Each structure stands twice: as C-alpha cells, then as structure tokens.
Amino acid sequence: MLKGKLKFIIAIAIIALTVGYLVYGGVKDTMVYYLTVQELRAQVPTVYDSRVRVSGTVVPGTIVKDNKGSLEFQITDGAETIDVQYEGIIPDIFADDVEAVVEGVYAKNDVFEADTLLAKCPTKYESTDSLYENKETSY
Amino acid sequence: MNPSGFVANLIHMIRRILFILAFISIIASVYAAFIYAPTEPKMGHIQRIFYFHMGTVWVATVAFIIVFIASIMYLWKGTRKWDILAYCSAELGVLFLTLTIITGSVWAKPIWGTWWTWDPQLTTTFILWILYIVYLVLRSSAGNDTKKAKYAAVFAIIAFIDLPLVYISARVMRGISPVVFGPGGGGISPEMMNALLINMFACSLLFVVLLLERTDLERMKDAVARLKMS
Structure with missing residues (x-):
C-alpha cells in the first residue's frame, strides 16, 4: 500500500x-519559437551555419522566382533586413508584406538558406467586398 | 431510483427536443459557415474551416473544465456520478480536441505551408491532448478500484493546469498561431461573428446530447455489472 x-x-x-x-x-x-531579424544579426558571427528559425515581413518588390522553383526574397523587422533563398512549396498567402517564418541556415555570405517557408495568417478576418472583387481569380 | 411517471416522461421529452434542436442547429451551422459567411479575401474559402475549428475547441475547453470540476467533486464526495461525469466529459473533450487539431492542420497546410509546427500554442495543445488521453487510460484501467479511480481524478486535476497555458501561450509568446480575439487580435466581421456563434451553439448542443447519452451508457454498464454480481 x-x-x-x-x-x-x-x-x-x-x-x-x-x-x-x-x-x-x-x-x-x-x-523562443523564432528570432527576429535583428536578433539573428546580433548573433553574427556565432550564428553562422547553425540551424535557426527567423521571422520577418517580406520586403515588397524583393520576391524573385526563377522557373526552376527556387525563390529569393528579403525579410525585415523594421530594423534590419536579410536575404533569403528558398526552394520548395510556397504557402498560398505568401506575398509582399506577409509575415514569413523561415527555417534553415544563415550562411557566411549573409544569405539565409531556408528549407522551410511558413507564412503567418492574418489575425483580422475581413469581408470587404471591394477588396475581394479586385482579385483576379474568383473562387 | 428511477424517476417514475410524469417526471420520467418529461425528461424523456426534453432529451428528444434537445436531440432535434442539435440536429437542426448543426444543419444551420453548416449553412452559416459555407454559404452565409462572407469569403475572407486573403485566405479564400479555406478560412471557412475556422468556424468548425473554433466550435470544436470551445467544446473541448468546456469539457475539460467539467472534468476538472467533476474530479474535485469526486475526491470530495466520493460518489460514482462525479466519477462518471469526469470520465465521459474527458472522452468527449479528447474527441473534440482531436477534431480541432485535424481541422487546424487542414487549414494550416495551404495557409502556413505545413501540417504542423512546434509553436507555443500547438505544443501546449498537443500536451493537453496527451494529458487527457493519459487520464482516460488511467481511469479505465482502474476499473472498480475506487482508490485508483481517485488517483486518476488527481491526475485530471493536475492536467487542467495546461488548459489556460494553451490560451496564454499564443498571447505572450512568439508563435505562428494567430490571436484573432481579445487585445492584440484583429477581430472578425459581424457576419463572420454570427456564423461563429451559430457554430459554437451547435457544437455545444451536440456536446450536451452526447454527454447525456454517454453518462447514461456508463450508468447502464454499472447496472449490468450489479445484476451479474447478484
């Protein structure tokens, strides 16, 4: 007992x-679940070649897609900006100004080589018809 | 022990009405989510899963609060009815939380770009799911042993600590899960709120109907066991 x-x-x-x-x-x-871009930059050079997760807003106009399916863009937290290189599945809502979360390795040439790309979904659910009508694709 | 005559008929009738109401409100909730609610412009139709995601997590939350209270009452009073209520409610809580996790995954795949990621809210939710499955295993393996049943109740009370963490984690820690309601949240449009409330109401009614049936079944099992003994 x-x-x-x-x-x-x-x-x-x-x-x-x-x-x-x-x-x-x-x-x-x-x-923490992810580092901000500034926190990542603050850890240079010890952070080089180690696996990290970083989040930032996609800088408008920096997304470059090549026909082989690889993707280049920049993310920022307002204070600092980094280049990201990624190859793989792209989330539906990934676009300019979307908050992205990337997982991968920060290489010595200051390019973040991501193997996972996640997009944060909006926290505000709108139903604005005008916004919706402006979209080219209709559901 | 059984209520007789008029009271029994009344209870039977109320249960019938509840069942029909649950059925109608589920149909209404499907209509509200798929047809009535406007399409979210950024995410498109997939956002409609939100209504079921929230409806089921709401019920899971209520179910685990019931488990917590019933477990305390069982330790205090020692009566079998509290034990039954805690176990049956935990079973339904796990069922609804499983649906929450599945709907969340289906939603996350196209929008976030992954079925699952270990962000604070998802991690605490996973722990919650495991804790209550462990409770179900503990309680069912205890059988008629009331001492072991009380140990399981203690476990259920401790497991409850994780429930507020699921809600707090998304608000105070960095993660990917959106905070839509409360401070820091963006809110939803009025029509979406209506659709959400209908879904939460329907899920709640379904839960009440299922809980009544499930606790009845457990009582019947007890009655059968007593008959076999005599």
Whole structure:
C-alpha cells in the first residue's frame, strides 16, 4: 500500500517537474519559437551555419522566382533586413508584406538558406467586398 | 431510483427536443459557415474551416473544465456520478480536441505551408491532448478500484493546469498561431461573428446530447455489472 502511494507521488512529481520545465523553457529568452531579424544579426558571427528559425515581413518588390522553383526574397523587422533563398512549396498567402517564418541556415555570405517557408495568417478576418472583387481569380 | 411517471416522461421529452434542436442547429451551422459567411479575401474559402475549428475547441475547453470540476467533486464526495461525469466529459473533450487539431492542420497546410509546427500554442495543445488521453487510460484501467479511480481524478486535476497555458501561450509568446480575439487580435466581421456563434451553439448542443447519452451508457454498464454480481 505504501509502495503504491510512493509510486503515485513520484509519478505526480515527474509530471509536475515536466510541466514546470516546459513552462520555464518556454519563457526563457533563448527558447523562443523564432528570432527576429535583428536578433539573428546580433548573433553574427556565432550564428553562422547553425540551424535557426527567423521571422520577418517580406520586403515588397524583393520576391524573385526563377522557373526552376527556387525563390529569393528579403525579410525585415523594421530594423534590419536579410536575404533569403528558398526552394520548395510556397504557402498560398505568401506575398509582399506577409509575415514569413523561415527555417534553415544563415550562411557566411549573409544569405539565409531556408528549407522551410511558413507564412503567418492574418489575425483580422475581413469581408470587404471591394477588396475581394479586385482579385483576379474568383473562387 | 428511477424517476417514475410524469417526471420520467418529461425528461424523456426534453432529451428528444434537445436531440432535434442539435440536429437542426448543426444543419444551420453548416449553412452559416459555407454559404452565409462572407469569403475572407486573403485566405479564400479555406478560412471557412475556422468556424468548425473554433466550435470544436470551445467544446473541448468546456469539457475539460467539467472534468476538472467533476474530479474535485469526486475526491470530495466520493460518489460514482462525479466519477462518471469526469470520465465521459474527458472522452468527449479528447474527441473534440482531436477534431480541432485535424481541422487546424487542414487549414494550416495551404495557409502556413505545413501540417504542423512546434509553436507555443500547438505544443501546449498537443500536451493537453496527451494529458487527457493519459487520464482516460488511467481511469479505465482502474476499473472498480475506487482508490485508483481517485488517483486518476488527481491526475485530471493536475492536467487542467495546461488548459489556460494553451490560451496564454499564443498571447505572450512568439508563435505562428494567430490571436484573432481579445487585445492584440484583429477581430472578425459581424457576419463572420454570427456564423461563429451559430457554430459554437451547435457544437455545444451536440456536446450536451452526447454527454447525456454517454453518462447514461456508463450508468447502464454499472447496472449490468450489479445484476451479474447478484
């Protein structure tokens, strides 16, 4: 009986510690989901060649697609801007001014070689008809 | 023990009406999401999944709050009805949260560009899902052992800590999940709000109907077990 209780207390302690660790890990500055462009630049040169996730707004007019499917663009957080190179599936809403999240390696030539490209969806859901009619494609 | 005559008939009738209401409101919610609600200009038709995504996560949240309260009551009073309520509600909570995760994935694939990513809200949601599955395993393996059943109830109470974290994480930590409501959120158009409310109402009614049926089933199982013993 005592054994059962002890086992139970240990189990609860492990769960409590795990939850606590996850919360702590989440709050800790270094364990953020992504870095801003400025934070990435601040870590040069130690950040070179290590895998990171960076988020920033796509600079309008910088998106260049070549016919082989690779993509070049710049992202910014207002303070700093970096070049990104990517090859792969492009999210539907990826365009100028969209907040993008890229995963990959920041190369020594200051180009971010991304292998994952994610787009943040808008937090405001509009129904403006005029906006919708301006689109060339109709659903 | 069974309410007889008039009361029993009344309860039966109310349950019938609830069932029909749930059925009608689900049809209305499908209409609201697919036809009534305007198309979001940036995301297009895929955004319509939002209504079901929110409806199911709302029900999962309510279900886990019920598990929390019922587990406390079970530890306090020790009566089987609280134990049944906690278990059945957790089962439905996991079911609805699974639907939330699936609809979220289907939505995320074209818009974000991935089925899944370990952002704070998705991570805490995944932990929530696992915690309640563990609770279901713990409670069902306890069987008639009331002591073990109470251990499971303690686990359910502790697991509840994660529920507020799911909501807080998207607001205070960097992630990809959008915060649409509350401070920092962009909000939705009035027609979208109507469609959302209809969906949440329909999901809530479905949950109530399913919870009543499920707790009934559990009570019947108990009755059968008692009959077998005698």
